[in-house]
Each structure stands twice: as structure tokens, then as C-alpha cells.
Amino acid sequence: MSRTNHIEGEGLLNELIQxxxxxxxxxxxxxxxxxxxxxxxxxxxxxxxxxxREGKVTAGELAAKSGLTTGAITGVIDRLEKTGYVRRIRDSSDRRRLLVELIPENMEKISHIFQDLAQESAGFLSRYSEGELQTIIKFLKNSTASPPIMPKL
Incomplete structure (x- = not known):
């Protein structure tokens, strides 16, 4: 890469990061x-x-997928249960294990919000070509793959 392209590339990367x-x-x-x-x-x-997205999960699985501690997840599950979106159930194959699952009828009450958001997103994304959409999808998949990009704080 020539010096000029390198400087232009740096500017482009800085703009992308911003x-x-x-x-x-x-x-x-x-x-x-x-x-x-x-x-x-x-x-x-x-x-x-x-x-x-996952279906029934344990508190430990939810902690791992969210990056939160198991203690924090207990509070999250308590609040989700209190608001009626999830319930704790016993695992039928291991009665000692608790799972968290959605309460579908309560999720239906809020589904319109996500349907509206999906429609708005589809309209916005329709301005991009198929190739551009494939590049965006590739970027998003790579940027959210495990392990996530996490700087040392």
C-alpha cells in the first residue's frame, strides 16, 4: 500500500470508528x-x-451470553418475572435445574413494537444493494461473534 493510500485508509478507519x-x-x-x-x-x-432467541435458558447460560455476573442475572430474572415476561420452571430432565422461559401470551402484548421496528428497518435497509447488505451482515456477524471485541478496561 502506498503512503497516500495508507493515510487515506487511516482516515477512513478513523471515520468508521467514530x-x-x-x-x-x-x-x-x-x-x-x-x-x-x-x-x-x-x-x-x-x-x-x-x-x-435462545428459548429456555438457565441463569448461568444467560449470564454467559450477556456478560453479566450470575448475581446480576438473578436480579434481571426477578424483574422479568415480576413484569410477567418470563417464568422459572424446573428442567424436566433434571429437577434440580431451573430454566427461564418466555410467557408467550405476555410477549404478544409487546410484539407490535418489534414488528414496527422491523418494518422501519426494512425500509431503511432497502436503499442498499444486495452486495452492500451482504457486507453489512458479514461485519455484524464478525463483530458480535464470540469472544466479543472487548478492550481491557
Whole structure:
């Protein structure tokens, strides 16, 4: 790579990193607003999304997938249970093990929010070509793969 391309590439990478920060901020505020609408904080809302995606999970599995401690997850599950979105059940194959599962009828009450968001997103994404969408998908999959990008804090 020539010196000129390297400098231009650095500028492009810096712009991308800045835009990712802006996107992250907007995403957090979006999920705060959604959480508020459904009676949850953003963390509880995203843990609910993990449960919805995974199906029945143990507290330990939810902690691992969210990056939260098992102590914090106990509070999350308590709040999700109190608001009626999940319930704790015994694992039929191991009665000592507790699982957390969605309460489908209560999830139906909030599904319109996510359907509306999906429609808005589809409209926004329709401006991109198939190749661009494939690149975006590849980027998102790579950036959320395990282990996640985590700086040492």
C-alpha cells in the first residue's frame, strides 16, 4: 500500500470508528426507549431478547451470553418475572435445574413494537444493494461473534 493510500485508509478507519461510536450511542438510547415502553430497563430488555432467541435458558447460560455476573442475572430474572415476561420452571430432565422461559401470551402484548421496528428497518435497509447488505451482515456477524471485541478496561 502506498503512503497516500495508507493515510487515506487511516482516515477512513478513523471515520468508521467514530461512526460506530455514534451508532452505539443511538442504539443504546433506542433500547432504553423500547425498555421504558415495555416497563424494563435496557439491560433487562436485552436479556429478554436473549431468552427469546435462545428459548429456555438457565441463569448461568444467560449470564454467559450477556456478560453479566450470575448475581446480576438473578436480579434481571426477578424483574422479568415480576413484569410477567418470563417464568422459572424446573428442567424436566433434571429437577434440580431451573430454566427461564418466555410467557408467550405476555410477549404478544409487546410484539407490535418489534414488528414496527422491523418494518422501519426494512425500509431503511432497502436503499442498499444486495452486495452492500451482504457486507453489512458479514461485519455484524464478525463483530458480535464470540469472544466479543472487548478492550481491557
Amino acid at each position: 461512526q460506530l461510536r455514534f451508532h452505539s450511542t443511538a442504539t443504546i438510547f433506542l433500547h432504553e426507549a423500547i425498555g421504558e415502553k415495555i416497563g424494563l430497563n435496557a439491560t433487562d430488555h436485552k436479556c429478554l431478547e436473549i431468552i427469546a
